[in-house]
Amino acid sequence: xxxxxxxxxxxxxxxxxxxxxxxxxxxxxxxxxxxxxxxxxxxxxxxxxxxxxxxxxxxxxxxxxxxxxxxxxxxxxxxxxxxxxxxxxxxxxxxxxxxxxxxxxxxxxxxxxxxxxxxxxxxxxxxxxxxxxxxxxxxxxxxxxxxxxxxxxxxxxxxxxxxxxxxxxxxxxxxxxxxxxxxxxxxxxxxxxxxxxxxxxxxxxxxxxxxxxxxxxxxxxxxxxxxxxxxxxxxxxxxxxxxxxxxxxxxxxxxxxxxxxxxxxxxxxxxxxxxxxxxxxxxxxxxxxxxxxxxxxxxxxxxxxxxxxxxxxxxxxxxxxxxxxxxxxxxxxxxxxxxxxxxxxxxxxxxxxxxxxxxxxxxxxxxxxxxxxxxxxxxxxxxxxxxxxxxxxxxxxxxxxxxxxxxxxxxxxxxxxxxxxxxxxxxxxxxxxxxxxxxxxxxxxxxxxxxxxxxxxxxxxxxxxxxxxxxxxxxxxxxxxxxxxxxxxxxxxxxxxxxxxxxxxxxxxxxxxxxxxxxxxxxxxxxxxxxxxxxxxxxxxxxxxxxxxxxxxxxxxxxxxxxxxxxxxxxxxxxxxxxxxxxxx
Amino acid sequence: xxxxxxxxxxxxxxxxxxxxxxxxxxxxxxxxxxxxxxxxxxxxxxxxxxxxxxxxxxxxxxxxxxxxxxxxxxxxxxxxxxxxxxxxxxxxxxxxxxxxxxxxxxxxxxxxxxxxxxxxxxxxxxxxxxxxxxxxxxxxxxxxxxxxxxxxxxxxxxxxxxxxxxxxxxxxxxxxxxxxxxxxxxxxxxxxxxxxxxxxxxxxxxxxxxxxxxxxxxxxxxxxxxxxxxxxxxxxxxxxxxxxxxxxxxxxxxxxxxxxxxxxxxxxxxxxxxxxxxxxxxxxxxxxxxxxxxxx
Numbered sequence: 060x061x062x063x064x065x066x067x068x069x070x071x072x073x074x075x076x077x078x079x080x081x082x083x084x085x086x087x088x089x090x091x092x093x094x095x096x097x098x099x100x101x102x103x104x105x106x107x108x109x110x111x112x113x114x115x116x117x118x119x120x121x122x123x124x125x126x127x128x129x130x131x132x133x134x135x136x137x138x139x140x141x142x143x144x145x146x147x148x149x150x151x152x153x154x155x156x157x158x159x160x161x162x163x164x165x166x167x168x169x170x171x172x173x174x175x176x177x178x179x180x181x182x183x184x185x186x187x188x189x190x191x192x193x194x195x196x197x198x199x200x201x202x203x204x205x206x207x208x209x210x211x212x213x214x215x216x217x218x219x220x221x222x223x224x225x226x227x228x229x230x231x232x233x234x235x236x237x238x239x240x241x242x243x244x245x246x247x248x249x250x251x252x253x254x255x256x257x258x259x260x261x262x263x264x265x266x267x268x269x270x271x272x273x274x275x276x277x278x279x280x281x282x283x284x285x286x287x288x289x290x291x292x293x294x295x296x297x298x299x300x301x302x303x304x305x306x307x308x309x310x311x312x313x314x315x316x317x318x319x320x321x322x323x324x325x326x327x328x329x330x331x332x333x334x335x336x337x338x339x340x341x342x343x344x345x346x347x348x349x350x351x352x353x354x355x356x357x358x359x360x361x362x363x364x365x366x367x368x369x370x371x372x373x374x375x376x377x378x379x380x381x382x383x384x385x386x387x388x389x390x391x392x393x394x395x396x397x398x399x400x401x402x403x404x405x406x407x408x409x410x411x412x413x414x415x416x417x418x419x420x421x422x423x424x425x426x427x428x429x430x431x432x433x434x435x436x437x438x439x440x441x442x443x444x445x446x447x448x449x450x451x452x453x454x455x456x457x458x459x460x461x462x463x464x465x466x467x468x469x470x471x472x473x474x475x476x477x478x479x480x481x482x483x484x485x486x487x488x489x490x491x492x493x494x495x496x497x498x499x500x501x502x503x504x505x506x507x508x509x510x511x512x513x514x515x516x517x518x519x520x521x522x523x524x525x526x527x528x529x530x531x532x533x534x535x536x537x538x539x540x541x542x543x544x545x546x547x548x549x550x551x552x553x554x555x556x557x558x559x560x561x562x563x564x565x566x567x568x569x570x571x572x573x574x575x576x577x578x579x580x581x582x583x584x585x586x587x588x589x590x591x592x593x594x595x596x597x598x599x600x601x602x603x604x605x606x607x608x609x610x611x612x613x614x615x616x617x618x619x620x621x622x623x624x625x626x627x628x629x630x631x632x633x634x635x636x637x638x639x640x641x642x643x644x
Numbered sequence: 645x646x647x648x649x650x651x652x653x654x655x656x657x658x659x660x661x662x663x664x665x666x667x668x669x670x671x672x673x674x675x676x677x678x679x680x681x682x683x684x685x686x687x688x689x690x691x692x693x694x695x696x697x698x699x700x701x702x703x704x705x706x707x708x709x710x711x712x713x714x715x716x717x718x719x720x721x722x723x724x725x726x727x728x729x730x731x732x733x734x735x736x737x738x739x740x741x742x743x744x745x746x747x748x749x750x751x752x753x754x755x756x757x758x759x760x761x762x763x764x765x766x767x768x769x770x771x772x773x774x775x776x777x778x779x780x781x782x783x784x785x786x787x788x789x790x791x792x793x794x795x796x797x798x799x800x801x802x803x804x805x806x807x808x809x810x811x812x813x814x815x816x817x818x819x820x821x822x823x824x825x826x827x828x829x830x831x832x833x834x835x836x837x838x839x840x841x842x843x844x845x846x847x848x849x850x851x852x853x854x855x856x857x858x859x860x861x862x863x864x865x866x867x868x869x870x871x872x873x874x875x876x877x878x879x880x881x882x883x884x885x886x887x888x889x890x891x892x893x894x895x896x897x898x899x900x901x902x903x904x905x906x907x908x909x910x911x912x913x914x915x916x917x918x919x920x921x922x923x924x925x926x927x928x929x930x931x932x933x934x935x936x937x938x939x940x
Contacts, residue, residue: 387762388703398758407754408747417743421800429791429934436787441780443750447757447772455705455761456769522741523800529739533722534751538715541862545711548694548858560700561765562853576766580773586916587781587923 064137065122071144072115079108084154096209099155105500107151109351110277113358114147117269120476121262124366127472128373136173136260143169143266150274155211156201159278164194166274170267174259182254189251193241200234203227204286216286232297235282242275244331245338246308250598256327261369264323268330268361276337276354283342284505290344298342299428305339306431308332309438314593316445317581320379322368322453325445326361329404332438333357336419339435343426345521348510349418351498356403356415356487363400363480367393370473371453374466380452380578383463385558387454390468394454396477401446403484406439409531411484414491414518418510421520444581457558457574491518491527646736650722653735654869657721660893661868662687664875668904675908690864698857702763709759710855710862716752717870723748724877726892728806728885741800742790745877749832750779752870756851756863763854771850774915775841781919782831782838785824785926792821792934793881802877806885813884820933822882824926826902829878831922833871835907838918875899 086100118140125137146169150162167190174186205211206227208219223231237248244252256264283289289297309332316328337353340346370393371386372378387394399410406416416439423432458464468474487493492515499509511519516528559568568574584590620627666683673680701707723740726733757772793814797805805814815822831838842850852863875896879886883899886892913921 385764387705394705405754406747407751408744413744413747420743424791424795424800427795427938429795429938430931432791433784433788433931433934436791437780437784440750440783440787443754443779444776447754447761447776450758451761451769455758455764457764522794522798525741525744526739529736530719530723530744533736534715534719537718537722538711541711541714541718545707545858545862558702558764561763562767563765564767574764574766577761577769577773580769581777583773583916584777584919587919589923 060137061122061125064125064140065119067141068115068119068122068144071148072112072119075108075111075115078103086154097157098210098212099153099157100212101149101152101158102154103152105497105504106277106280109355109497109501110151110273111148113273113355114144114151114270117266117358117362118144120362120366120480121266123476124265124369124473125262127370127470135176136263139169139173140266143173147270147274151277154213156204156213156216157211159281160194160197160201163197163274163278166271167191167194170271173263174255177260178255178258182251182258185251186255189241189248193238196234196241197238200231200238203231203234213281213285217288220286220288232287235278235286236301239275239278239282240304240338242278243272243334243338244275244308245304245335246311246331247598247601249308249312249331250602252331253324253327256330257321257323261323261365261372264327265362265365265369268326268365269358272330272334273354273358276334276341276350279338279341280347280350280505284347284507289342290507301342302339302428302431305335305337305341306434306438307335308338309335310434310441311593313438313441313445314584314590317441317448317584318594319445320381320578322372322378322380322449323365325380325449326364326368329442329445330357330361332442333361333404335438336416336435339431340419340422343422343428344507345425346419346422347502347505347507348495348498349415349422351501352418352494353415355494356411356484359480359484360400360403360412363396363477363484364404366473366477367397367400370469373473374469375463377460377463380448381575382459383453384456384575384578385454385458385463386466389463389466390454392474393469393477394450396474396481397450397454399481399484401450403488405443405446409488409527409534411487411491414487414527417491417518417525418520421522425521448578448580451580452575452578456577459575489528489531490515491525492516649732650735653721653726653733654718656726657869657872658865660896661870661872662690662865664871664897664900665868668900671901671904672908675905686864686868690861690868693856693861693864694858696857696861698855698859700854700856702854705762706759706854707859709756709762710859710866712755712758713752714862714866714869716748716755717866717873720745720748720752721869721873721876724873724880725803725806726876727887728803728880729887734803737802742794742802742805743800745802746787746790749874750783752866753851760851760854765854768851768853771841771853775851777915778831778838778841778918778922781922781927782828784828785922785930786828786832788927788930788934789818789821789825789828790881792818792930792937795938802880803885806880809884813882815882815884818933818937820929821937824930824933825878825882827922827926829874830903830906831918832874833903833907835903837907837910837913838922839907840912840915840918871900872896 082103084100084102086098089097089099143166146162146165150159150166153159153162171187171190175183178186201211204216204219207222208215210219220228240248256267259267312328312332312335316325316332319325319328337350340349375383377383403410403412406412419435420432423435492512495510495512499512502509513519517524517526585594663683665686669686670680670683722735723737723745725735725737753775760768760772793805794800797808799805834842852860855863876892878899879892879895883895886895
């Protein structure tokens with residue numbers, strides 16, 4: 060199963076790359092089915108190619124990592140994964156909302172089948188409720204759109220949109236934003252997401268975070284650029300609303316991530332926060348370059364991090380920061396790879412994360428959204444806390460259990476995909492404009508201004524450029540020189556074999572001393588007003604209130620619709636009389 | 645040529661940094677009615693540490709911590725131009741901009757935090773925890789001020805921002821940006837009331853707890869270089885930059901004097917207190933400043 064799955068992933072990626080430049084399109088008129096005037100089809104374009112590349116690449120990486128476990132534990136996962144990926148390819152390659160909806164539904168349902176064996180019933184219920192709500196909203200949106208121009212093709216959708224009344228436009232936008240925000244997990248709509256991420260199969264979480272969340276972004280890009288045509292339409296309020304939702308998502312999710320003790324929950328919140336940055340700049344004209352760049356980097360980095368976490372969980376059977384620790388010299392490869400991952404996630408130079416953050420910042424500056432930019436930078440800096448917590452909790456500090464002192468490096472099948480991704484991230488860090496020409500073809504397709512491009516080492520923006528290659532080489536050269544200098548300075552040091560041999564106020568700690576101190580870092584923020592509010596509030600309370608309201612509503616309904624056959628019959632007669640009177644009018 | 649330029653920049657930052665460090669110990673001593681050590685004492689100390697043996701090692705990552713810290717400090721220094729109108733002493737600033745510098749400022753400390761973390765000393769990690777918890781509150785007012793400056797000047801180039809202050813320096817033109825940035829700057833320089841990270845003197849904690857010998861010397865040297873780099877950045881952003889060495893030294897020294905005087909006069913905030921203060925006072929001032937400065 061795993062082999063077939065991997066072969067399929069490899070094949071799809073190979074096909075994709077070999078037909079990268081070719082234009083392919085295929086349309087079907089559904090008149091045969093009695094649907095006159097409804098045309099559906101698939102077509103390759105620069106945008107769909109980029110997203111398909113993300114899907115294919117992530118699929119392959121996850122598949123390679125799956126060989127690590129000796130038992131075929133993920134057998135159902137790899138039965139469904141090809142079908143899921145096909146649905147995703149359908150979503151990105153289709154040119155109409157009918158096939159888009161079909162792909163969307165297949166994606167939601169197949170994910171349900173994959174999630175079902177591992178999720179608790181409550182988490183599963185949350186997932187399916189939100190997935191169905193999202194799909195329903197999407198369907199209603201599509202129906203409204205169809206009422207405008209009586210076609211479902213993206214190219215005519217903008218025409219259809221302009222035909223709608225102002226109220227209908229508003230409803231349509233709200234429905235579609237809801238549908239996609241649920242998939243992205245924007246704050247308030249993320250209620251299902253964290254549990255599903257945390258309880259899913261470790262490798263499927265990787266796929267969820269890297270790819271499935273990007274489908275929401277893809278849907279938003281299509282809707283905002285092709286249907287609403289937000290950049291030519293001077294609908295400032297919509298742009299600001301989306302930006303504020305995005306930045307609120309980032310800030311809140313970042314602080315939620317800081318509080319988390321469980322590895323996958325922490326990264327799930329981090330995922331929400333990162334997508335928040337993307338949503339923030341989605342509605343501004345200069346932001347599309349940043350959207351695509353950050354989507355790409357985020358996919359890569361979340362693949363790397365989640366595979367790393369999966370390998371650690373598989374190795375130690377522990378999934379909490381407070382239960383891990385001190386693995387650095389047991390699993391040095393994993394440590395270095397996670398280090399690369401968190402440097403990118405934090406957006407630090409000289410690696411690739413800085414390039415995408417740079418585009419996010421400069422596009423907000425260019426759009427004069429300065430307060431929003433301040434909040435984005437605030438969220439970004441706050442993120443340092445949870446990335447350090449992540450690497451500290453797993454690899455640094457002290458092992459919290461004897462079993463952690465005798466583990467060996469994780470399986471090479473986990474390391475191979477991580478090394479591939481890390482290499483890509485380093486290369487993009489040194490040549491930040493390497494992918495700009497590809498992104499520019501997408502930007503041209505979407506009718507927005509391309510990112511200025513001269514050479515692959517210089518990432519340009521309206522407010523100044525930076526040379527990634529110089530930053531990286533300066534850092535590397537200085538590092539080597541300092542290292543050389545320190546190495547040459549003569550000194551003797553005794554390597555402590557005993558990990559308790561530390562400066563400890565003149566005492567010697569024992570194995571009972573709680574030395575793995577830093578896993579709970581950030582807890583003191585509880586005393587800071589607004590952070591305490593963020594931590595205390597949960598969207599659960601909102602949804603609980605909603606449930607109560609629905610219960611009371613249904614109790615009232617039950618008074619009318621009692622389930623008694625006789626009273627139902629009475630209602631039927633009243634209804635018939637009503638219809639009759641209406642007909643006589 | 646550029647290598648020679650970089651070497652000179654490093655040499656100047658190293659010597660001026662240690663000079664200021666010596667002065668810092670002297671001036672704080674005067675505030676406390678002491679005489680303090682000779683100005684050169686810190687420099688001799690660092691040289692002495694280089695020749696001492698380091699007592700413990702916690703593996704390669706432990707060593708890499710201070711080395712990354714030093715690398716971060718020197719790289720930051722190289723991306724900040726000394727003068728706004730001269731072709732020399734520009735370092736690598738033509739290849740980067742303010743955003744690069746803002747992020748490089750935190751690369752070193754975070755790298756060091758890894759070394760600290762691997763030492764397994766809970767008191768050292770306590771310092772890191774405090775530093776990281778405080779970091780976002782400290783950076784926020786500074787970032788807001790910097791964002792406003794970039795937007796006003798329509799450029800993220802440090803030299804451009806410095807040279808655009810011919811008539812009035814930004815500190816006077818935009819006091820509501822300068823004041824919050826100054827608060828944040830005091831924190832960045834590790835001075836009271838925001839010095840709980842190192843918590844010098846009182847508590848046996850802080851990131852340096854486990855380091856000794858040449859690694860402690862490395863941390864001291866990078867501290868000197870890093871402080872000077874940050875001073876030059878602040879002078880460029882708010883005090884009109886400099887066109888010659890005298891001006892640069894004068895402005896950085898005045899700023900430095902203010903920072904240590906402030907630090908000597910005030911007591912220390914606890915971590916949540918400093919976060920609370922930084923988010924309430926400087927951040928609010930900075931937001932008002934940002935709106936006033938860019939409203940049009």
